Amino acid sequence: MNMSESAAKPPTSADVARLAGVSRSTVSYVLNSPPGARVSAETRERVLKAVRELGYAPSAPARSLRSGNSDVVLFPLPLQPMGQLLETFIDELTEALRRQELSLLIHADRYARGADAARAWAALRPLAVLAESARLTDGAVQVLRRAGVRAIFAWGREEHPGVPTAIFDNRDSGAVAIRHLIGNGHRRIACLVPAGPLAALGADRWEGAKGAADEAGIQLRRVDVGYVREDILQVVRGWQRETDPPTAVFANNDDFALMIISALRECGWSVPDDMAVVGADDLPFCDLVWPRLTSVAMHTRTMGGGAADALTALMENKPYKHRDHMVVHPRVVVRESG
Amino acid sequence: MNMSESAAKPPTSADVARLAGVSRSTVSYVLNSPPGARVSAETRERVLKAVRELGYAPSAPARSLRSGNSDVVLFPLPLQPMGQLLETFIDELTEALRRQELSLLIHADRYARGADAARAWAALRPLAVLAESARLTDGAVQVLRRAGVRAIFAWGREEHPGVPTAIFDNRDSGAVAIRHLIGNGHRRIACLVPAGPLAALGADRWEGAKGAADEAGIQLRRVDVGYVREDILQVVRGWQRETDPPTAVFANNDDFALMIISALRECGWSVPDDMAVVGADDLPFCDLVWPRLTSVAMHTRTMGGGAADALTALMENKPYKHRDHMVVHPRVVVRESG
DNA sequence: GTGAAAGCGCTAACAT
DNA sequence: ATGTTAGCGCTTTCAC
Numbered sequence: 001m002n003m004s005e006s007a008a009k010p011p012t013s014a015d016v017a018r019l020a021g022v023s024r025s026t027v028s029y030v031l032n033s034p035p036g037a038r039v040s041a042e043t044r045e046r047v048l049k050a051v052r053e054l055g056y057a058p059s060a061p062a063r064s065l066r067s068g069n070s071d072v073v074l075f076p077l078p079l080q081p082m083g084q085l086l087e088t089f090i091d092e093l094t095e096a097l098r099r100q101e102l103s104l105l106i107h108a109d110r111y112a113r114g115a116d117a118a119r120a121w122a123a124l125r126p127l128a129v130l131a132e133s134a135r136l137t138d139g140a141v142q143v144l145r146r147a148g149v150r151a152i153f154a155w156g157r158e159e160h161p162g163v164p165t166a167i168f169d170n171r172d173s174g175a176v177a178i179r180h181l182i183g184n185g186h187r188r189i190a191c192l193v194p195a196g197p198l199a200a201l202g203a204d205r206w207e208g209a210k211g212a213a214d215e216a217g218i219q220l221r222r223v224d225v226g227y228v229r230e231d232i233l234q235v236v237r238g239w240q241r242e243t244d245p246p247t248a249v250f251a252n253n254d255d256f257a258l259m260i261i262s263a264l265r266e267c268g269w270s271v272p273d274d275m276a277v278v279g280a281d282d283l284p285f286c287d288l289v290w291p292r293l294t295s296v297a298m299h300t301r302t303m304g305g306g307a308a309d310a311l312t313a314l315m316e317n318k319p320y321k322h323r324d325h326m327v328v329h330p331r332v333v334v335r336e337s338g
Numbered sequence: 339m340n341m342s343e344s345a346a347k348p349p350t351s352a353d354v355a356r357l358a359g360v361s362r363s364t365v366s367y368v369l370n371s372p373p374g375a376r377v378s379a380e381t382r383e384r385v386l387k388a389v390r391e392l393g394y395a396p397s398a399p400a401r402s403l404r405s406g407n408s409d410v411v412l413f414p415l416p417l418q419p420m421g422q423l424l425e426t427f428i429d430e431l432t433e434a435l436r437r438q439e440l441s442l443l444i445h446a447d448r449y450a451r452g453a454d455a456a457r458a459w460a461a462l463r464p465l466a467v468l469a470e471s472a473r474l475t476d477g478a479v480q481v482l483r484r485a486g487v488r489a490i491f492a493w494g495r496e497e498h499p500g501v502p503t504a505i506f507d508n509r510d511s512g513a514v515a516i517r518h519l520i521g522n523g524h525r526r527i528a529c530l531v532p533a534g535p536l537a538a539l540g541a542d543r544w545e546g547a548k549g550a551a552d553e554a555g556i557q558l559r560r561v562d563v564g565y566v567r568e569d570i571l572q573v574v575r576g577w578q579r580e581t582d583p584p585t586a587v588f589a590n591n592d593d594f595a596l597m598i599i600s601a602l603r604e605c606g607w608s609v610p611d612d613m614a615v616v617g618a619d620d621l622p623f624c625d626l627v628w629p630r631l632t633s634v635a636m637h638t639r640t641m642g643g644g645a646a647d648a649l650t651a652l653m654e655n656k657p658y659k660h661r662d663h664m665v666v667h668p669r670v671v672v673r674e675s676g
Numbered sequence: 677g678t679g680a681a682a683g684c685g686c687t688a689a690c691a692t
Numbered sequence: 693a694t695g696t697t698a699g700c701g702c703t704t705t706c707a708c
Contacts, residue, residue: 010460012701024679024701025678026678028703029678038678040678054484055480056484057458057461057484059701061462064399065400065686066684066701068684086424094447103445103458105444106444107441107444109432109441110432119395123397125397125399143393146392148347229625258623284565285597288567289567289600290603360694362685362695363695364693366686366687367693377693378693378694381693397684400685400700402700403685403686403702404687
């Protein structure tokens with residue numbers, strides 16, 4: 001086997017046809033077996049043998065060009081880092097699409113926005129696009145529709161008019177965390193707000209937390225923390241000097257929850273007795289540490305599955321309801337830390 | 339603006355030409371400005387206006403079909419979960435490729451293997467493929483080469499003959515961790531081996547750890563743990579009953595390091611005095627907890643950048659050296675925990 | 677059951 | 693400086 005050089009020209013269906021001694025249409029029939037195609041078992045076998053022999057892979061661009069559509073669902077890589085969630089979500093989505101014989105392609109470009117981004121996506125002529133609502137400007141949607149994209153789904157904080165959206169509001173995560181703490185009798189509550197790559201996400205959660213606190217007439221203390229150990233320590237030391245320090249803290253995410261718990265213990269405070277701590281994201285480790293971490297979970301499963309379901313409906317030419325927004329609600333998974 | 343329906347037919351360059359009152363080749367010249375193309379400023383403007391007006395996005399399939407190559411580098415989603423690393427690596431790679439005007443597409447399919455997988459990748463007629471060496475069987479490489487893929491890069495544990503490989507051996511991670519602990523005077527060492535999704539990764543690290551221990555004539559104790567809190571607790575309780583319990587543990591990854599530290603403290607042991615703990619992956623939180631987590635880091639940066647560099651060489655038709663394997667070495671980032 | 681031929685949207689010679 | 697034209701590889705009528 002010679003693996004040292006790339007073929008100048010990939011084998012085409014014509015090459016396969018020639019080798020098998022049939023016409024190109026027969027090759028196509030064998031490979032795609034469309035409704036009315038009838039090929040003798042013997043011919044089919046000859047064709048498949050030739051395919052194997054040549055290492056033939058039909059050109060997706062050519063098929064897509066000819067047939068006018070593809071089996072590709074495009075998922076532009078989210079602008080914001082999603083951490084663990086990204087992999088989970090991709091897996092769920094791939095699995096759901098696989099059942100429909102669709103394939104998921106992730107477009108890795110965190111720079112392009114709006115219509116420019118849409119043009120790049122549209123160029124691939126995907127069957128469907130599943131993008132953050134923040135990136136789906138009206139112009140972007142227009143470009144996609146014009147390019148013949150059959151289905152557009154949005155996900156994110158904002159409901160997109162005219163595009164089915166999985167609403168996924170991190171403000172809600174903040175709100176339910178605070179309501180949970182208030183429900184447990186806490187009146188002096190702090191909320192960590194991270195700097196760095198998670199700043200935008202953290203800001204949303206803070207906003208929701210603040211809203212919930214205001215609603216209950218409780219003052220929520222905002223504590224900005226960098227991704228630096230000293231920051232965390234300063235915060236706890238500061239609390240130690242107060243006469244009425246917070247009794248609970250919403251850490252904004254599970255990593256910060258871990259960090260603040262670690263810092264609290266370092267300073268001799270116990271969780272949850274001296275300080276209740278609630279994280280967010282419900283990462284796997286929440287169940288595995290002492291104390292177990294109370295955390296706000298989002299049902300991401302709904303998103304992947306929901307998008308796939310909507311696609312099914314669309315493929316079956318069912319009416320496509322633009323009102324079909326679905327709201328992904330966060331819930332507090334109560335464990336020991338708060 | 340009517341956003342309610344997908345266009346039956348996307349606008350083509352012919353539509354643009356008609357609207358601008360020019361020929362299709364002129365449209366092509368304006369959009370691609372190839373070396374010898376000369377278009378008057380006025381014509382160019384008319385064409386661009388028509389493009390905007392129609393929301394025209396050139397069809398990538400058609401271009402690729404015609405020109406015989408694309409600007410797509412394909413990165414099949416790794417078979418094994420990579421956690422945080424995945425996002426980091428994708429970002430580094432995208433950034434490196436962007437400078438070459440190449441775009442990264444991630445093929446999300448964790449099922450197909452060998453030649454089957456390669457056929458799916460080859461169908462897209464990418465410029466390059468960057469895949470785990472475990473998936474690049476000889477058959478797979480052959481299919482890709484035949485399909486005219488210009489560059490194939492492997493990454494992973496095994497060096498692939500005939501394909502430049504970023505060697506990234508998790509056995510080395512285990513080995514350096516153990517050597518570090520031995521160097522610190524530890525003689526009774528345990529190694530956690532996780533079950534669940536990280537089992538394969540964990541097995542590699544265990545293997546390397548075992549090898550390093552054998553080399554030093556030290557017995558390494560293998561401790562299999564599920565993703566269950568009780569398992570961790572059992573382990574520590576067991577150690578407490580021993581007369582000569584381990585003095586150090588390689589936790590296999592940072593999450594498990596966190597967990598075991600948490601369990602140790604719960605049982606009244608202090609880290610690193612009663613027990614040294616070393617993690618792996620060097621996740622951001624290693625620097626942010628008490629005690630700071632000693633962890634094994636891989637220079638993933640090398641991988642993304644290295645692949646991009648190799649691509650550059652290739653694009654510039656520099657000789658393509660198959661000996662150009664690069665080994666990504668792990669190193670121990672020493673902090674407080676061990 | 678199989679083959680011939682048209683055409684999807686685009687680019688790049690070649691003409692003008 | 694712009695237009696004409698010939699395919700790229702494939703699917704799909706329509707004949708046979």
